[in-house]
Amino acid sequence: xxxxxxxxxxxxxxxxxxxxxxxxxxxxxxxxxxxxxxxxxxxxxxxxxxxxxxxxxxxxxxxxxxxxxxxxxxxxxxxxxxxxxxxxxxxxxxxxxxxxxxxxxxxxxxxxxxxxxxxxxxxxxxxxxxxxxxxxxxxxxxxxxxxxxxxxxxxxxxxxxxxxxxxxxxxxxxxxxxxxx
Numbered sequence: 001x002x003x004x005x006x007x008x009x010x011x012x013x014x015x016x017x018x019x020x021x022x023x024x025x026x027x028x029x030x031x032x033x034x035x036x037x038x039x040x041x042x043x044x045x046x047x048x049x050x051x052x053x054x055x056x057x058x059x060x061x062x063x064x065x066x067x068x069x070x071x072x073x074x075x076x077x078x079x080x081x082x083x084x085x086x087x088x089x090x091x092x093x094x095x096x097x098x099x100x101x102x103x104x105x106x107x108x109x110x111x112x113x114x115x116x117x118x119x120x121x122x123x124x125x126x127x128x129x130x131x132x133x134x135x136x137x138x139x140x141x142x143x144x145x146x147x148x149x150x151x152x153x154x155x156x157x158x159x160x161x162x163x164x165x166x167x168x169x170x171x172x173x174x175x176x177x178x179x180x181x
Contacts, residue, residue, distance in 0.1 A: 002044040025040070026072045056093060067098075075103040103134075125158060132154070136150050138150070
């Protein structure tokens with residue numbers, strides 16, 4: 001897997017100060033994408049063990065709230081396979097730091113048996129705290145939205161969603177707020 005960028009003190013992609021990893025590769029090609037160069041799987045630099053160690057070291061300070069994964073598309077199957085061992089290390093070393101993931105796939109697509117799902121999906125989701133899901137839709141772009149680009153995107157509490165077997169919105173405090181369907 002390649003990565004496009006790492007932000008060492010990001011305050012835009014989740015609450016508090018975070019380390020954000022922008023992976024390369026995305027098949028969604030959303031019109032108006034804010035990071036179109038990262039759609040290419042070959043863009044950027046290889047995500048090596050040395051980069052993993054740099055991120056783990058950057059997560060150490062108490063003022064760092066967590067890790068955010070963006071792209072490109074972190075949940076492309078090839079990226080899931082590469083990220084899963086790293087996320088295991090993050091959660092093992094920092095169990096109280098939140099992991100956020102931004103994906104153009106919906107949670108339902110990740111739970112389904114379509115192109116978003118692979119053998120790593122279930123385990124990868126078990127390491128996430130929050131999933132901002134759904135493709136960016138330019139017609140629904142709203143600069144006033146918190147932690148998302150378009151109104152169709154949801155901010156989901158992943159552990160609560162797994163427990164409820166239904167999408168559960170994140171309420172800012174990692175408590176349960178079920179979506180009625």
